[in-house]
Amino acid sequence: MNDKKRAIKISPIRKGTVIDHIRCGQSLKVLKILGLTDVEIRDVVSIAMNVESSSGKKDIVKVENKEISSEELDKISLISPETTINIIRDYEVIKKQRVNLPKRVSGIVRCRNRNCITNQREPVDPEFKVISSEPVNIKCIYCEREMKEEEISENLL
Amino acid sequence: MKLKGEFNKDHVVSIRDFSIEEIEYVLDKAELMEPIAQGHETTDILKGKILANLFFEPSTRTMLSFEAAMKRLGGNTIGFANPDVSSSKKGETLADTITVASSYADIVVLRHPQEGAARLASKFSSKPVLNAGDGAGQHPTQTLLDLYTIRKERKEISGNKIGIAGDLKYGRTVHSLTHALSMYDTELTFIAPPPLQMPKEILRRLSEGGIGYEQHENIDEAVEDLDVLYVTRIQRERFPNEEEYLKIADSYNVNLETIEKAKKDMVIMHPLPRVDEISPEVDKTPFARYFEQAANGIPVRMALLSLLMGVEL
Ligand SMILES: [Zn+2]
Numbered sequence: 001m002n003d004k005k006r007a008i009k010i011s012p013i014r015k016g017t018v019i020d021h022i023r024c025g026q027s028l029k030v031l032k033i034l035g036l037t038d039v040e041i042r043d044v045v046s047i048a049m050n051v052e053s054s055s056g057k058k059d060i061v062k063v064e065n066k067e068i069s070s071e072e073l074d075k076i077s078l079i080s081p082e083t084t085i086n087i088i089r090d091y092e093v094i095k096k097q098r099v100n101l102p103k104r105v106s107g108i109v110r111c112r113n114r115n116c117i118t119n120q121r122e123p124v125d126p127e128f129k130v131i132s133s134e135p136v137n138i139k140c141i142y143c144e145r146e147m148k149e150e151e152i153s154e155n156l157l
Numbered sequence: 158m159k160l161k162g163e164f165n166k167d168h169v170v171s172i173r174d175f176s177i178e179e180i181e182y183v184l185d186k187a188e189l190m191e192p193i194a195q196g197h198e199t200t201d202i203l204k205g206k207i208l209a210n211l212f213f214e215p216s217t218r219t220m221l222s223f224e225a226a227m228k229r230l231g232g233n234t235i236g237f238a239n240p241d242v243s244s245s246k247k248g249e250t251l252a253d254t255i256t257v258a259s260s261y262a263d264i265v266v267l268r269h270p271q272e273g274a275a276r277l278a279s280k281f282s283s284k285p286v287l288n289a290g291d292g293a294g295q296h297p298t299q300t301l302l303d304l305y306t307i308r309k310e311r312k313e314i315s316g317n318k319i320g321i322a323g324d325l326k327y328g329r330t331v332h333s334l335t336h337a338l339s340m341y342d343t344e345l346t347f348i349a350p351p352p353l354q355m356p357k358e359i360l361r362r363l364s365e366g367g368i369g370y371e372q373h374e375n376i377d378e379a380v381e382d383l384d385v386l387y388v389t390r391i392q393r394e395r396f397p398n399e400e401e402y403l404k405i406a407d408s409y410n411v412n413l414e415t416i417e418k419a420k421k422d423m424v425i426m427h428p429l430p431r432v433d434e435i436s437p438e439v440d441k442t443p444f445a446r447y448f449e450q451a452a453n454g455i456p457v458r459m460a461l462l463s464l465l466m467g468v469e470l
Contacts, residue, residue, distance in 0.1 A: 115292050117273040122250050124277060142273025143294055144171065146358075 016064040023080035027059035033075050077101045079153045101133040112151045116143040164464045168279040168286040171295040172333045177340045184305050186460035194456040201231030202468045209262035210236030213269045219289050223266050226458035252281045259284040285465035293329045300333045302457040306450040310424045315342040322348035323389030325355040345370040348379050350405045375408040380419050387426045388434045412436040416444050
């Protein structure tokens with residue numbers, strides 16, 4: 001609780017989204033998942049890596065002006081399930097929640113199975129059924145191969 | 158007559174889509190098909206219907222058995238067994254091939270070298286899709302005919318101690334069979350050299366589901382209390398050299414000496430083709446059921462075709 005206040009205090013934002021408790025080293029992948037690496041993005045995005053906190057080191061991402069939808073943010077849970085989200089208006093946290101793993105995931109990660117039909121030139125997005133959230137385990141609905149957290153993070157689209 | 162309730166699948170893609178009730182329902186239907194499958198009776202319930210056999214990799218036996226099953230029901234077949242003649246060589250996607258083929262035929266049977274191909278096909282096909290094997294993935298008609306054989310030979314699937322021998326690590330047919338058997342009340346014995354044993358993940362799931370299992374390194378030490386011995390091939394490619402392979406292959410040979418230790422009514426099964434796992438001398442013994450098992454593919458596939466087409470005997 002305390003460290004959250006401190007983290008926001010480091011450089012408070014007036015309005016936007018603070019993505020906190022990102023697993024150490026995963027912040028760049030979080031940006032990628034949220035499409036924030038796109039050159040078109042105009043809002044200020046700041047990243048803090050290896051921030052000390054009561055529960056060890058973590059990464060933090062702040063996106064100014066943008067209130068990212070929880071549906072978008074839930075995708076982060078695939079690579080960093082402990083992440084929390086703070087929606088900020090007028091320097092105040094108006095909404096705070098943990099990311100939730102959706103039941104189905106598509107368009108974020110490719111199947112780790114090289115011989116999976118979704119890795120061929122076919123007109124479908126890879127799609128996965130979430131079979132467990134702690135630890136994260138998803139299953140390709142096509143080839144039925146399962147992927148754990150590390151494999152997911154290696155196969156982000 | 159359209160069937161309701163018991164079997165409301167549009168496609169048969171994976172055995173994991175089946176409940177135990179649905180499996181039993183298919184096996185009951187297969188039993189009814191027996192006299193027709195054996196040629197003692199005839200029917201034309203699928204008269205005028207066309208099955209498209211799309212075999213993107215060769216598997217003569219599977220293709221023939223679908224052809225026989227369709228023709229026993231009075232239907233016709235079209236198709237190809239050689240990927241060179243298919244348009245995929247010209248760069249067409251599977252999705253397009255399926256879209257077109259399903260407009261020519263009433264049911265599509267697909268064999269494909271890539272895993273997940275049948276699921277993809279089911280999304281693009283306007284007609285039922287039957288998976289006849291996708292890469293190292295699913296081959297549900299094989300699993301169903303294995304279950305049918307066990308039930309036919311042993312009266313029931315539950316209550317049996319079933320030994321599965323061979324390449325248990327990479328053999329996905331064996332994984333599907335294990336999954337299906339774990340829905341029944343069976344005891345399982347996995348027989349494989351340590352590097353080819355059942356993946357830990359699958360063993361963990363069996364334990365969680367309260368399914369008892371044993372593990373053995375060779376057939377001889379496991380055979381004596383088995384009701385069914387299911388033998389599969391150990392592939393040469395899995396071993397670093399010929400010497401290593403021969404050493405292992407030798408201890409995986411079922412011969413007259415092996416069956417001397419077995420229960421009198423034990424049943425030996427094999428998905429075929431076999432190489433050296435079962436000596437030909439075993440073929441003439443009452444233990445051998447692998448040729449009957451292959452023949453059982455016909456009534457099982459007939460049952461699936463009629464169910465998917467919504468036509469009852
Ligand atoms: Zn896949």
